Amino acid sequence: MNWNILPGKDRNVLRSALAETDLVATSLRRIHGVDLGEGKPVVHAVEYVGEGGAMCVYRVWAGVGDQPPYSFALKMIKSRRLAAIFHRPVRNASALGEEERVEDLINWVLEITKRVNRAAPEIYPLFGGYWRFRNDGGTLVRLLTEQFIDGPTLLERRIELENMMAAGELDYAGYTARRVALDRLTVAAFVRLWNALDRSVFTSDPSPWNVKVVTEGTSIRVVILDLHLLAEPAPPIFLIERFQALYGLRAEIVRGAILPGIADVLGREEAATLFRELQPQLDELSAKSKERVGTDLYSSVRRAIVDWFNSMS
Numbered sequence: 001m002n003w004n005i006l007p008g009k010d011r012n013v014l015r016s017a018l019a020e021t022d023l024v025a026t027s028l029r030r031i032h033g034v035d036l037g038e039g040k041p042v043v044h045a046v047e048y049v050g051e052g053g054a055m056c057v058y059r060v061w062a063g064v065g066d067q068p069p070y071s072f073a074l075k076m077i078k079s080r081r082l083a084a085i086f087h088r089p090v091r092n093a094s095a096l097g098e099e100e101r102v103e104d105l106i107n108w109v110l111e112i113t114k115r116v117n118r119a120a121p122e123i124y125p126l127f128g129g130y131w132r133f134r135n136d137g138g139t140l141v142r143l144l145t146e147q148f149i150d151g152p153t154l155l156e157r158r159i160e161l162e163n164m165m166a167a168g169e170l171d172y173a174g175y176t177a178r179r180v181a182l183d184r185l186t187v188a189a190f191v192r193l194w195n196a197l198d199r200s201v202f203t204s205d206p207s208p209w210n211v212k213v214v215t216e217g218t219s220i221r222v223v224i225l226d227l228h229l230l231a232e233p234a235p236p237i238f239l240i241e242r243f244q245a246l247y248g249l250r251a252e253i254v255r256g257a258i259l260p261g262i263a264d265v266l267g268r269e270e271a272a273t274l275f276r277e278l279q280p281q282l283d284e285l286s287a288k289s290k291e292r293v294g295t296d297l298y299s300s301v302r303r304a305i306v307d308w309f310n311s312m313s
């Protein structure tokens with residue numbers, strides 16, 4: 001394969017890591033169920049996908065002999081940023097050195113990833129493996145692999161819908177309906193994540209750029225890509241606050257996406273119990289927000305809950 005198409009910074013490290021570890025064979029086996037037996041995998045291409053706060057993401061194409069290649073995501077972890085991205089209260093922090101702290105954090109995130117893979121395999125990429133590799137200069141490189149999820153992020157999909165509206169292919173009502181429906185699917189995926197983690201851990205950043213919209217025939221599914229800023233504990237009010245912050249306070253979002261997205265997963269009865277328990281907390285937050293910012297940031301969700309109960313009775 002031609003390694004020169006990759007950005008220079010990681011090219012040599014990746015080339016060595018793929019040659020010197022069992023990363024490719026193991027990822028093909030775990031992610032795609034490909035058993036190589038004694039055979040060696042062939043790497044056809046490595047593409048640069050992008051990078052964010054904590055990872056540099058590549059897509060590896062590899063397979064057996066002349067058969068069509070499979071792909072998977074390869075993520076190079078930027079250790080220095082890790083503590084900021086995967087936040088958690090560290091136990092025995094002072095007793096651990098920097099490297100142990102990073103390893104402790106990664107192990108925790110990987111443990112959570114595996115729990116999600118087991119409990120709700122459709123909402124998160126399948127985990128391939130984690131490798132520590134020393135490059136020529138002796139620097140420790142941390143790599144993990146997972147299923148590559150094709151398709152636009154929710155943010156990109158929204159832009160596509162906006163462009164369709166601008167081109168006259170969708171009117172405003174059609175655009176809004178599709179956008180709200182996607183947000184509802186996304187909220188539901190995040191509630192599934194919360195369920196998979198026994199409702200005790202949740203990401204503080206359930207944002208539209210960290211989920212992918214996957215279309216399979218006529219069905220649409222949302223896959224979560226990141227478990228950024230995991231928070232523990234994660235009471236229901238925390239989810240409501242994060243959804244409000246990232247999807248909006250507008251009535252159409254709260255009524256059309258946030259509340260129904262929660263009820264889609266929990267079912268009507270359990271959602272009713274949860275909303276009922278939330279009411280006094282929301283009343284309190286309302287009063288506080290009026291005091292602090294001069295406006296009630298929780299009025300739409302409180303009203304939407306009342307209307308939700310009325311529509312059920």
Ligand SMILES: Nc1ncnc2c1ncn2[C@@H]1O[C@H](COP(=O)(O)OP(=O)(O)OP(=O)(O)O)[C@@H](O)[C@H]1O
Pocket residue numbers: 049050051052053054055056057073125146147148149150153209210225226228
């Ligand atoms: N499993 C995956 N399958 C396909 N694309 C992925 C996968 N994981 C990450 N990506 C893509 O890789 C790119 C970098 O992801 P990354 O999460 O590191 O950064 P980001 O989402 O841009 O920023 P942030 O750090 O805020 O999440 C993004 O375009 C993301 O959509």
Ligand SMILES: [Mg+2]
Pocket residue numbers: 052209210225226
């Ligand atoms: Mg991301």
